[in-house]
Amino acid sequence: MVRLFRRRGGDAPSEDAELDAAYADATRTTRRGVLGRLGGLLRAGKLDDDFWEELEETLILADVGGGTSAQLVEELRDAAGRRADVDGVRAQLRGQLIELLERPSADGALWRPDAPAAPPFPHVILVVGVNGAGKTTSIAKLAHALQGEGRSVLLAAADTFRAAAIEQLQTWANRLGVECIAHQPGADPGAVAWDAIDAAQSRGVDVVIIDTAGRLQTQSNLMAELGKVRRVIESRCPGAPHEVLLVLDATSGQNGLSQARLFADAAGVTAICLAKLDGSSKGGIVFAIADQIGIPMRFAGTGEQLGDIAPFEPARFVDALLGEG
Numbered sequence: 311m312v313r314l315f316r317r318r319g320g321d322a323p324s325e326d327a328e329l330d331a332a333y334a335d336a337t338r339t340t341r342r343g344v345l346g347r348l349g350g351l352l353r354a355g356k357l358d359d360d361f362w363e364e365l366e367e368t369l370i371l372a373d374v375g376g377g378t379s380a381q382l383v384e385e386l387r388d389a390a391g392r393r394a395d396v397d398g399v400r401a402q403l404r405g406q407l408i409e410l411l412e413r414p415s416a417d418g419a420l421w422r423p424d425a426p427a428a429p430p431f432p433h434v435i436l437v438v439g440v441n442g443a444g445k446t447t448s449i450a451k452l453a454h455a456l457q458g459e460g461r462s463v464l465l466a467a468a469d470t471f472r473a474a475a476i477e478q479l480q481t482w483a484n485r486l487g488v489e490c491i492a493h494q495p496g497a498d499p500g501a502v503a504w505d506a507i508d509a510a511q512s513r514g515v516d517v518v519i520i521d522t523a524g525r526l527q528t529q530s531n532l533m534a535e536l537g538k539v540r541r542v543i544e545s546r547c548p549g550a551p552h553e554v555l556l557v558l559d560a561t562s563g564q565n566g567l568s569q570a571r572l573f574a575d576a577a578g579v580t581a582i583c584l585a586k587l588d589g590s591s592k593g594g595i596v597f598a599i600a601d602q603i604g605i606p607m608r609f610a611g612t613g614e615q616l617g618d619i620a621p622f623e624p625a626r627f628v629d630a631l632l633g634e635g
Contacts, residue, residue: 332612332620333630335588349633352400357390372594373563378601382406404628410597411624414606418553418580421608432464432510433517434543434550436503438536438577439557440569441524444585446475448557448611449519450482451619452583457486461516466506467492468499468539471523471532479521489513499523499535500542507546520551533576540577554579555608558599560587566595570603581608584622588613593631 347368351361362383369379382403389402416422419429435452439445446469453463465483469475473495483490491506503520510518522539523532543550556579558566573579584596587610596607607622 329620329623329626330630332618333610333623333626335612337587337593337627337630348403348631352396352403352632357396357399362387369594373566373598374594375564375567375598375602378410378598381601382410400632404632407597407628407631408624411600411607411627414600414604416580416606417578419549420553421581429549429552431517432507432515432547433552434507434547435517435519436522436540436543436551436554436577437519437557438522438554438573438579439524440559443524443557443559443562444611445524445557446478446482446521448583448585448609448619449479449521450486451611451616452555452609453482453486453488453517453519454616455619456517457488462514463488463517463519464506464510464513464515465490466502466518466520468502468506469521469523470495470497470499470502475521475523489515500539503539503543504546507543507550511547533572536573536577553581555581555583556605557583557585558595560584560593560595560611561589563595564598567598567602570599570605574603574605579605581606583609583611583619585611587611588618596627 348365351365351368365386366379366383369382370376374382385406386399386402390399419425420433420435437445437449449465453465456463463486465479465488467476467479467490469479470493476492476495480490480492489509491502491509493502493505499522506518506520509515520539520543522536540551540554554577556570556573558569562569570579570582582599582605584607587593599605600607610620610622610627612618612620
């Protein structure tokens, strides 16, 4: 399993190779889809009007977004005036895409590269997202990775809207050998979060991961409930939640942009976990979110197994898409 929380300059070559392989596997479907056209387009042809039109169309069809795609192509055309060859354009586009993903500023207290001293334990992570995005599975993967780092973990089943959601999280907790705090279906999710933090403090647990009800971003009452849960967490543990993680389905397309915007407004999202990356035929939505919402991608789900989660690294992601390396 690749370490999820990597120290700069301290990673073994074998781990780098493993991460390269994970991204190559996870983006295979994407490379065979719309974004896969970029590789062929950038390996041949001349820089005429047809080339630029096809490049912009490819980016838009890959869910990069109209405004972001137009800006990228405009900057490329300007650069091509000084370096008029396809290889130069390819290198320029690679650099632009990486810079776009590295641009978002981070507000969370745990995963920022420039974060100050870590907050006191327990570290509280609130997880949000729509139904079917892969939220509960991503929680299990994150908990497993934290265990691999030597951290103790406690789960909180604050998705009290569905009995099946509570059972699913409890099943994962049993498999991982961690405690899961749960109430009856229909209970107050804020009370579950309160009890989970209380339990973690009394037991000396390092990290609390709080699940919330999967909801559509259009369900205003449930979105408002997220704000209430967050306020309960803050009252029980000042400074928490230390991260609010939005689990986003990589196959969601432009709908993912709407999800990111509305969840950011309702819950103060600090980071995104891109689930189901291995199933996406487009994948460009990550660039639109970075450009228009400014929330950093932190993790990527690279497969279906418990260990199939990786730190989101812009250069590796872009190189995997373009077939570099």
